[in-house]
Amino acid sequence: MKLNLKEIKNLLNKYYFFLYNPTKKQIKVIKSSNENKKTLKKIIKKLKKNNIIIRVKISLISNKELNREKKSLLKTIGGPIYGTITEYKLENKKLIKIPKKIKNKVYFPSNYLYKNKNNIKKLEKDIMKIALYYTTNKLNNKLMAINKVNKL
Numbered sequence: 001m002k003l004n005l006k007e008i009k010n011l012l013n014k015y016y017f018f019l020y021n022p023t024k025k026q027i028k029v030i031k032s033s034n035e036n037k038k039t040l041k042k043i044i045k046k047l048k049k050n051n052i053i054i055r056v057k058i059s060l061i062s063n064k065e066l067n068r069e070k071k072s073l074l075k076t077i078g079g080p081i082y083g084t085i086t087e088y089k090l091e092n093k094k095l096i097k098i099p100k101k102i103k104n105k106v107y108f109p110s111n112y113l114y115k116n117k118n119n120i121k122k123l124e125k126d127i128m129k130i131a132l133y134y135t136t137n138k139l140n141n142k143l144m145a146i147n148k149v150n151k152l
Contacts, residue, residue, distance in 0.1 A: 005060055005080050008113055011120050012058050017043060018131045020052040027054065027132045032124070044093055051090040052098075054131040056083045078107030078146040083127060085134045103141050106130045112150040126152075 013032040020027050033039040061080050069077045083106045087098040116122050126149050133139050139147050
């Protein structure tokens with residue numbers, strides 16, 4: 001049975017927003033949505049100042065990139081779906097984007113997606129794990145390292 005990536009991608013929301021507490025090193029879900037700007041505006045209205053917000057954007061890798069990866073000797077892609085992490089700080093009702101760290105992508109390998117294709121709660125829990133690992137600097141930042149969700 002073939003894995004339908006677009007079907008899995010459609011089951012997941014495009015954006016996941018988390019509130020990070022640096023003193024307790026805890027993270028909690030604020031909202032998940034398919035709209036970025038509207039959701040960010042709603043979050044700004046709800047939260048107080050000096051909060052750290054983590055956004056994980058879920059994306060599909062294009063077929064062109066996957067084909068190029070197959071032909072390449074040097075592998076740089078860890079799976080057909082990936083999450084890009086962006087960190088914001090809320091100050092005086094304005095979001096300030098914090099410069100990204102060296103590695104801010106985590107891949108969802110095909111075998112992991114196939115195993116969990118019917119378990120959206122597990123996928124969403126792992127998206128939260130991605131955000132926590134990013135904020136606590138537990139992602140592998142070595143030069144050619146590929147971060148995969150099943151290796152966290």
